[in-house]
Amino acid sequence: MASVFTAPSSAAPYRAGWIHYTNVAPILDPLEVPPGVSVVTGVPTEMNAALLEGRVDIANISVAEFIRHADRLAALPDFSVSVLGQVYSVNLFHTVPLPELRRVALTAQSATSVALLEVLLREWGLSPTLTREEGTAQELLARGYDGVLRIGDSALREWYEVVGPLAEDASMTRLPHQGGAVTVTDLSQEWYRLTGQPFVFAVWAYRKDAPPPPDLLRAMRGARRQGLGELGAIAGRHAQRLELPQRVVQHYLWNFRYHLEEPDRRGLHRFADLLLPGHAPLEWGPQITP
Structure with a gap:
């Protein structure tokens, strides 16, 4: 878990809301927030x-909500959770070929992953019934759904339950996506096939009337540098918690793009246009000084 702490302050704290999945561990695990910042x-x-x-005043929120509320929110200009290709933790588990999908269970935990699935289904010309339902992929498939959307750490574990165990000498660039009667379709990979661009799952957004203090931004940038330099150790800790091989978790983490570079912004704008035509302009700032 994170080494985030809340420092005491006599003034009202600046409030941060962290979504602490493994995919942001290289930023949040080493982060020590400065005085005057509280965390939930x-x-x-x-x-x-x-x-x-x-x-809360700032959060690493689903990019779909940032797009939908761009009139009220701005995002840090160089922080994101993005992937070019496979992500392994935003998965559609299914027992029939995609064109035959009829009933799909959706997690209520993520707005962006549901929106991405809806965009992909529309682009594929498919219109299965989508139902909010919680449970593991195997549980929901057993209840009669032929597709189940799962996200985050649980999706990563359940992907490995389907395809694993992997041989020690397995190529980490050719990881499987099928086991028995279940196929795992990686939605980030499907976005790449559709657009050739990265997919941005989350940004660090804040309310325009409550920009973050410079000390918090510097602490986040320093934590990211530290975390990326300690990726093996971070992967080892989270692999133990997830009960997965360390090499699998390390491969998972090094796929992520955490800096919101120009290709990521292009992918984000493409998704915004598909999700919400005519959306408000996306706003970036404040700039972070080194």
Whole structure:
């Protein structure tokens, strides 16, 4: 878990809401927030709501909610959770070929992953019934769904339950996506096939009336440098918690792009245009000094 702490302050704290999945461990594990900043954690939909309702001032929220509320939110200009190709933790588990999907169970934990699936289904010309339902992929498939959307650490574990165990000498660039009667379709990979661009799952967004203090931004940037330099150790800790091989978790982490570079912004704008034509302009800032 993170080494995030809340420092005491006589003034009202600046409130941060962290979604602490393994995919942001290289930023949040080493992060020590400065005095005057308080921290709460939750799943994506919880932190989305907390930011929009004013219960936190900044959060690493689902990019779909950033797009939908671009009139009220801005995002840090060089922080993201993006992937070019396979992500392994935003998965559609299914027992029939994609064109034959009829009933798909959706997690309530993520707005972006559901929106991405809806965009892909529309682009594929498919219109299965989508139902909010929680449970593991195997549980929901056994209940009669022929597709189940799972995200985050649980999706990573369940992917490995389907395809694993992997041989010690398995190529980490050719990891399997099928086991028995279950196929795992990686939605980030499908986005790449559709667009040739990275997919941005989350940005660090804040309410425009509550920009983050410079000390917090510097602490986040320093934590990211430290975390990327300690990727093996971070992967080892999280692999133990997830009960997965360290090499699998390390491969998972090194796929991520955490800096919101120009290719990521192009992918984000492409998704925004497909998700919400005519959306408000996306705003970036404040700039972070080294």
